Amino acid sequence: MSGYVYNSARSAREAADWSRRRLIITNLRAVFGRAYPRIIGLTREPSWVFFEIFLPFLAVSAFVFVYRALKAPEEYIGFVVLGGAMTAFWLNVVWMMAAQFFWEKDQGNLDLYFTAPMHLMSILVGMAVGGLVMTSSRALAVIGIGTLLFGVSYHVQEPLLLIGVFLLTMIPLYGLGMLFASCFLLWGREAYHIAELLQEPVYFLGGVNVPLRALGPVSALVVATLPLAVGLDAMRQLAFPGAQSTGVLPVGLEVLILVAMGIVFLVAARAALAYLEHLARREGRLTLRWQ
Amino acid sequence: MRWYPPRPAPCPSPTFYETLPMPSETLAIHARAVRRVYKAKPEPVTALAGVDLDVEPGEYFGLLGPNGAGKTTLIKILTTLLLPTSGTARVAGFDVVNETAKIRRVINMVAGGEQSGYGLLTVREQLWMFSQFYGLPNREGWRRVDELIEIVGLQERRQQKVRALSTGERQKLNFARGLLNDPWVLFLDEPTLGLDVSAARDLREHTLRWKETAPGRTVLLTTHYMVEADQLCDRIAIVDHGRILALGTPAELRRRVQSESIFRIELDQLPRNGGLAMLSQLPGVLSAVRSDDSADGDRAGASSIALKVALASDSALTSVVTAVAEHGANLIGLQKSEPSLEDVFVELVGRGFGDETEGAK
Amino acid sequence: MAVDARPVQGFTLADAWRSFRTAIGLGWAIESNWSDPFLFGVYTLAKPLSAALILVLMYQVITGGSSPEFLQFLVVGSALWNIVFGVMGGLVMSILEDRERYRMIRYVVMTPTSLFPFLLGRGLARVLVSLVATVITLIVGVLLLGVRLQPNLVMLVPATLLGLLAVIALGILMAGLCLQLRQEAWHYPEAIAGAMYLVSGAIFPVDILPSFIQPIAYAFPTTWWLEASRRGLLGHGAPGAMAQLSDGTVLLYLLIATAVIIPIALAAFALFIRRARQLGLLDMVTGS
Numbered sequence: 017m018s019g020y021v022y023n024s025a026r027s028a029r030e031a032a033d034w035s036r037r038r039l040i041i042t043n044l045r046a047v048f049g050r051a052y053p054r055i056i057g058l059t060r061e062p063s064w065v066f067f068e069i070f071l072p073f074l075a076v077s078a079f080v081f082v083y084r085a086l087k088a089p090e091e092y093i094g095f096v097v098l099g100g101a102m103t104a105f106w107l108n109v110v111w112m113m114a115a116q117f118f119w120e121k122d123q124g125n126l127d128l129y130f131t132a133p134m135h136l137m138s139i140l141v142g143m144a145v146g147g148l149v150m151t152s153s154r155a156l157a158v159i160g161i162g163t164l165l166f167g168v169s170y171h172v173q174e175p176l177l178l179i180g181v182f183l184l185t186m187i188p189l190y191g192l193g194m195l196f197a198s199c200f201l202l203w204g205r206e207a208y209h210i211a212e213l214l215q216e217p218v219y220f221l222g223g224v225n226v227p228l229r230a231l232g233p234v235s236a237l238v239v240a241t242l243p244l245a246v247g248l249d250a251m252r253q254l255a256f257p258g259a260q261s262t263g264v265l266p267v268g269l270e271v272l273i274l275v276a277m278g279i280v281f282l283v284a285a286r287a288a289l290a291y292l293e294h295l296a297r298r299e300g301r302l303t304l305r306w307q
Numbered sequence: 308m309r310w311y312p313p314r315p316a317p318c319p320s321p322t323f324y325e326t327l328p329m330p331s332e333t334l335a336i337h338a339r340a341v342r343r344v345y346k347a348k349p350e351p352v353t354a355l356a357g358v359d360l361d362v363e364p365g366e367y368f369g370l371l372g373p374n375g376a377g378k379t380t381l382i383k384i385l386t387t388l389l390l391p392t393s394g395t396a397r398v399a400g401f402d403v404v405n406e407t408a409k410i411r412r413v414i415n416m417v418a419g420g421e422q423s424g425y426g427l428l429t430v431r432e433q434l435w436m437f438s439q440f441y442g443l444p445n446r447e448g449w450r451r452v453d454e455l456i457e458i459v460g461l462q463e464r465r466q467q468k469v470r471a472l473s474t475g476e477r478q479k480l481n482f483a484r485g486l487l488n489d490p491w492v493l494f495l496d497e498p499t500l501g502l503d504v505s506a507a508r509d510l511r512e513h514t515l516r517w518k519e520t521a522p523g524r525t526v527l528l529t530t531h532y533m534v535e536a537d538q539l540c541d542r543i544a545i546v547d548h549g550r551i552l553a554l555g556t557p558a559e560l561r562r563r564v565q566s567e568s569i570f571r572i573e574l575d576q577l578p579r580n581g582g583l584a585m586l587s588q589l590p591g592v593l594s595a596v597r598s599d600d601s602a603d604g605d606r607a608g609a610s611s612i613a614l615k616v617a618l619a620s621d622s623a624l625t626s627v628v629t630a631v632a633e634h635g636a637n638l639i640g641l642q643k644s645e646p647s648l649e650d651v652f653v654e655l656v657g658r659g660f661g662d663e664t665e666g667a668k
Numbered sequence: 669m670a671v672d673a674r675p676v677q678g679f680t681l682a683d684a685w686r687s688f689r690t691a692i693g694l695g696w697a698i699e700s701n702w703s704d705p706f707l708f709g710v711y712t713l714a715k716p717l718s719a720a721l722i723l724v725l726m727y728q729v730i731t732g733g734s735s736p737e738f739l740q741f742l743v744v745g746s747a748l749w750n751i752v753f754g755v756m757g758g759l760v761m762s763i764l765e766d767r768e769r770y771r772m773i774r775y776v777v778m779t780p781t782s783l784f785p786f787l788l789g790r791g792l793a794r795v796l797v798s799l800v801a802t803v804i805t806l807i808v809g810v811l812l813l814g815v816r817l818q819p820n821l822v823m824l825v826p827a828t829l830l831g832l833l834a835v836i837a838l839g840i841l842m843a844g845l846c847l848q849l850r851q852e853a854w855h856y857p858e859a860i861a862g863a864m865y866l867v868s869g870a871i872f873p874v875d876i877l878p879s880f881i882q883p884i885a886y887a888f889p890t891t892w893w894l895e896a897s898r899r900g901l902l903g904h905g906a907p908g909a910m911a912q913l914s915d916g917t918v919l920l921y922l923l924i925a926t927a928v929i930i931p932i933a934l935a936a937f938a939l940f941i942r943r944a945r946q947l948g949l950l951d952m953v954t955g956s
Binding site for chain 1: 707710711714715716718719721722723725726727728729730731735738742768769849854855856858859860862863865866867870871872873876877
């Protein structure tokens with residue numbers, strides 16, 4: 017068979033007839049394919065260590081010093097360190113996933129993704145997986161260095177539960193990211209600014225630097241909608257001594273909320289991607305640049 | 308032309324005949340009354356005003372037209388990037404609105420001036436990444452990538468980062484990407500845009516070679532380069548303002564403008580005994596006139612005289628050449644002049660919309 | 669047609685002003701293009717207010733509201749820091765957008781105009797939005813959070829002017845630096861501004877920092893700008909060592925720090941552009 021001809025199907029209809037197994041494998045390959053540029057990029061441009069780890073650590077430290085200036089109890093330092101670590105994942109979701117279609121459209125990659133047979137969610141998961149190396153490094157650096165420098169003490173009685181809660185938090189978090197990504201298909205530049213808007217307000221409502229309970233009645237609403245807030249609240253209760261008094265809900269209930277959120281956000285993301293792709297194709301925005 | 312057995316009288320249960328694919332499902336590309344209107348201010352823009360198109364499998368089909376004619380809009384609809392405002396379109400028998408997933412398994416697209424991809428990846432890595440999007444197994448993907456790199460002539464640049472490639476090299480890379488999944492329908496949207504003569508020629512040759520090697524593969528090419536369409540395409544649709552103005556083989560299209568055969572004949576002198584009048588009266592000769600650029604031939608010392616002879620058919624040429632020789636003139640040069648596709652387009656665009664071909668097939 | 673052999677006129681101030689003015693129009697057209705006024709308003713308000721409210725909440729949880737002077741310190745520092753975010757973001761995003769989204773930067777560099785006034789003008793729209801955000805945060809602070817402003821224009825006006833110059837200089841430096849990076853640098857301005865948060869006394873007195881970091885903080889012009897602006901707005905600055913200094917001394921240090929950073933930033937920017945031209949970075953597209 018010559019270099020040009022690859023598949024042995026006798027007709028286009030035959031070539032288009034894919035089994036479920038082939039579909040799944042294609043999507044898994046697409047995840048890995050899309051993650052590859054992110055992962056290989058880390059080795060080819062090492063400046064990320066400074067900009068993605070060192071500088072954000074300094075920003076987190078600023079809030080530690082605010083608590084020091086306020087003469088806050090030491091566990092609040094731990095809250096800030098853990099919150100700062102989790103913001104790494106939130107930023108990965110917002111910028112490396114949700115806003116990514118915006119950049120891809122400008123570069124002309126979005127056209128190619130849409131004309132390829134894999135599902136868009138595979139591309140998003142690939143982006144997330146690819147960004148996870150950087151994100152996890154950042155989170156670990158914040159926790160590790162923050163713990164050493166600021167003398168944070170932990171009291172973890174159920175480490176497996178803590179890890180489980182962390183992993184459970186990631187699912188709805190990235191599901192939410194996929195949901196946002198579908199907005200970018202349609203809203204273009206507006207959605208990009210909405211991504212910018214999803215930083216400080218989410219840090220405020222998510223209790224990144226302050227226990228969520230301090231928000232009062234609003235905290236209940238936040239717990240029902242923001243996976244970052246729920247996960248962080250649960251992890252604080254599991255990681256720090258006496259933190260149960262600052263939690264909004266018991267850990268068990270928060271775990272159930274995370275599970276429900278995960279299902280809801282993933283299903284919603286899939287539906288939203290399909291619907292908004294259809295809308296974007298109808299409006300002609302898939303290939304419209306410089307909105 | 309497809310043959311289908313006559314349908315029997317309607318039966319209460321599905322029959323064999325009813326399970327046969329409809330004609331539109333066997334075509335590579337089928338479009339009926341496809342319209343696309345963009346919402347814009349101050350008023351909507353009609354990019355496609357009702358396009359009818361049938362492309363058979365294995366055809367190299369061209370869409371020729373100026374910028375803004377609607378070529379790219381049509382390609383975007385056919386490659387599932389855009390929905391038509393109205394009308395239907397099918398690619399490889401699948402509907403572009405409702406069966407996009409199946410279409411995407413058997414098509415690919417290469418656009419001119421494409422800057423897609425990731426600059427920090429090498430040529431090999433870039434192509435491999437796209438191979439994964441099409442589900443090629445890892446090893447098979449690398450093998451295919453290396454083969455295609457060899458075919459398009461990027462071997463020496465295989466480890467080069469994509470951002471360091473020249474325009475021509477980048478387009479070769481894009482073309483290789485377009486062949487990764489061995490598509491049944493390949494869409495080329497002005498693929499030689501911005502390329503130099505040599506790079507453009509290479510790319511055209513690659514497309515022809517691919518089509519020859521891969522049976523049943525169809526190419527839809529959009530271009531505003533007349534020469535490209537003429538060289539490559541089995542059939543061409545001339546598009547302007549969102550409509551197909553004419554459709555046919557390049558020869559058929561040229562005959563629309565000029566049904567007669569025109570020859571430029573260079574002689575050392577006018578034939579004796581009547582000269583042009585004698586030639587004009589020969590059977591099959593429609594007219595014989597001095598060519599404009601032969602005015603200097605009258606001057607003393609001019610070496611040749613050029614005539615423009617219009618014939619009803621090529622077969623009348625023999626009598627002209629014989630008559631020239633019998634009447635004392637010597638033939639210095641003979642050249643057939645044909646209208647170009649540009650002449651065809653100018654001829655067509657100069658007409659009003661009421662003169663357009665309707666539903667040309 | 670004969671070629672005019674007279675020497676081409678050099679780049680004048682009038683040219684620079686024309687460039688700057690045109691770039692302002694361009695920057696504003698881009699910044700105002702993305703949304704309806706309501707969403708733009710929400711965006712302008714929500715981001716800076718949330719940043720301030722995080723700090724207010726931290727303060728409230730720990731002190732219960734028993735230290736209003738510290739609250740004022742926090743609110744004013746947070747409000748003013750919007751300007752740093754705005755300038756950094758505006759200048760860096762302008763250069764990155766023009767390189768990677770609009771692919772225009774090479775054409776600007778090719779013209780007789782200098783990139784510098786173009787960049788300044790282009791980033792000005794974001795700076796203006798950040799100024800609005802600063803004012804709104806202060807108004808909310810006054811109306812809802814008990815912040816008492818006691819404006820001292822003699823202090824405030826020079827502090828604002830010098831501070832803006834210093835922050836713009838830092839922004840120019842960052843813009844040139846981000847142009848060198850081969851990786852996506854879109855969120856680096858925020859990362860840099862966030863890191864400067866630590867060493868500028870924006871939300872806590874510099875005295876709280878470990879002693880080996882304090883000299884770094886005192887070297888930053890933003891530290892003196894915040895201190896001078898606080899004195900200009902509240903009538904007093906940060907507690908601790910800085911409180912011992914007179915207004916004039918604070919302004920003098922701000923002037924010195926600004927006078928040092930401006931030539932450094934301009935020289936570095938010129939160097940970065942030169943390096944970008946050498947390495948072909950001006951029309952590079954990054955992405956992963």
